[in-house]
Amino acid sequence: MTEDIRQKAAQTLAEVEKVTAVILPEPGTAIVPLAEAKGDHAAEITKRMGELDMGNTQSIISFGSRAQAELQVISQEMLAGVKNKDVGPAGDSLRGIVTTLRGFTVSELDVRRERSWWEKLLGRGAPFAKFVARFEEVQGQIDKITNELLGHEHTLLKDIKSLDVLYEKTLSFYDELALYIAAGEAKLAELDATDIPAKEAYVKAQPEDKQVMAAQELRDLRSARDDLERRVHDLKLTRQVTMQSLPSIRLVQENDKSLVTKINSTLVNTVPLWETQLAQAVTIQRSREAAEAIRGANDLTNELLTRNAENLQETNRVVRTEMERGVFDIEAVQKANATLIATINESLAIADEGKAKRAAAEVELQKMETELRDTLAAAKAKGTGTGYNAGTAVGG
Incomplete structure (x- = not known):
């Protein structure tokens, strides 16, 4: 990994820690009725009650629709801008590094290995220069992939920040629905306790020749009251659906945060470790080639090579195990x-x-x-x- 990429990865670490440290607020569950509301909260409920005109059916049907329109905008933003990156290009780049390293084998360098029939036919051995060229090719591929990973990391960071905004908008819409529901319930209570009884008394007080029209007005008022009750019920259902979308946003965001952390750990820790192991392989082989004439040195070189291979295998096993671990149980999802x-x-x-x-x-x-x-x-x-x-x- 080049020094420039290493510095960029280190600089991104602070931003990763800042983003992953953000704690999103929890949504409230209770709807505060007007009788218990205080100050500005009570004023907001009263303001929304003022939007209702029981003599206007359209007023009842459209009650709370301004807030509901925001839900559609939020949903469209989520579908257009939010994707689970754990199986996307970033994951492909991580797998690309592993594939590149798997294609690099130290056994190609061993001059004492048994040659294939093709190499025997052509009289080819295992030249050290070929191994070094292969090492440089692998190093170039790692540099390219790590640069791609940096790009994916920045994209994920932007998505996480966008999800923060999306979560805040959804939570604000959730609270707005609570105000409309409280306003609707307060209006229903007012109708049941005051308006409808007053209209019933008015009907009874009318002369017989006017009671039919007055009774019709009472029926219309009761019908409007039932329409409002159904509208409030719809708003409650919408609020419940909105509440369920909040943990969905968090789930996607946590996936992105986990992948960002994994990418940064790969860039800062894992890739340099791989490069060190590859460099050690070349260095050990050079020592082995120089000490080929000395039996003791040759034995020591073989021992070092064996240990290095074991260390590389163990390190690769640990890294691969950690990389392949899942973030969430599919059964839970x-x-x-x-x-x-x-x-x-x-x-x-x-x-x-x-x-x-x-x-x-x-x-x-x-x-x-x-x-x-x-x-x-x-x-x-x-x-x-x-x-x-x-x-x-x-x-x-």
């Missing part, structure tokens, strides 16, 4: 994914059930409306003979 899918399916089933109940209620409402219209018509016909009007029939 599968279980989390299955739980998430089950939650979504359950939410869809509840929504379908609610839709079916509303359809049934619509049929009943139409039936009641028909009965009321028939009764009014009968009362009007009867009123021709008795003097009673439609209002009297309804009031009776």
Whole structure:
């Protein structure tokens, strides 16, 4: 590894430590109702209650939609800019170094090894110059791959920082949903405790000829109240889905952090160690070639070569073992994914059930409306003979 790459790897180490030391805040779980909210929090809830107009259906349908629109933007950013790099180009570069080193064999240098039939046919031996050329080729490949790893490391660092921003946006949206839910529940409580009872009293106080219209207004208010309740329920479901996306962001980010740490450790520690071992192999062989005429020196050279090969094998085994270790259990990831899918399916089933109940209620409402219209018509016909009007029939 060149001195320039070594310095860049060392400089990046501080940035790696800074990024991996960032602790993301945990999302809150409880929704604070308006009655318990204080100060600015209560003001924010009241502000969102002001967005509701119970006489305007569109106001109820679009309640909280401004916050929900942000969820779509966040999801698009996640799909466009966030990928798990553990199986990407960075992993390929790490495997490239291992493949390069595996292609380098010290046995090619041994002048006493048994030559292949092809070498015997051509009268070729195992020249030292060929081994040195092979060593220089491997060194060049290592330098190229380590430079690529530096590029991957910087890309991962940018992704981790982007994930920090993405997490903060998602958490802010999660808190915003809590405000809308609290505002909706406060409005529902106000309707149940004040507005609807007041409208019921108003209907009873109306003359008989005006009670039908007043009753219709009461029915509309109750229908708007039910629409708002369903809207608040939808916001709660959205908040739950948003909460589940937060650990997903963390999972991807932790994968990237682990890979960045692994790359930096490879650049700062592992690659220099490999280079040292390769350099030792060349040095030992030169000593062995110079001491070939001396039996004792030759034996010593053989012993050093054996020990060096064992050390290289052991070091490679340890490094490979550490590199091939996984970050997370695939079973745990599968279980989390299955739980998430089950939650979504359950939410869809509840929504379908609610839709079916509303359809049934619509049929009943139409039936009641028909009965009321028939009764009014009968009362009007009867009123021709008795003097009673439609209002009297309804009031009776």
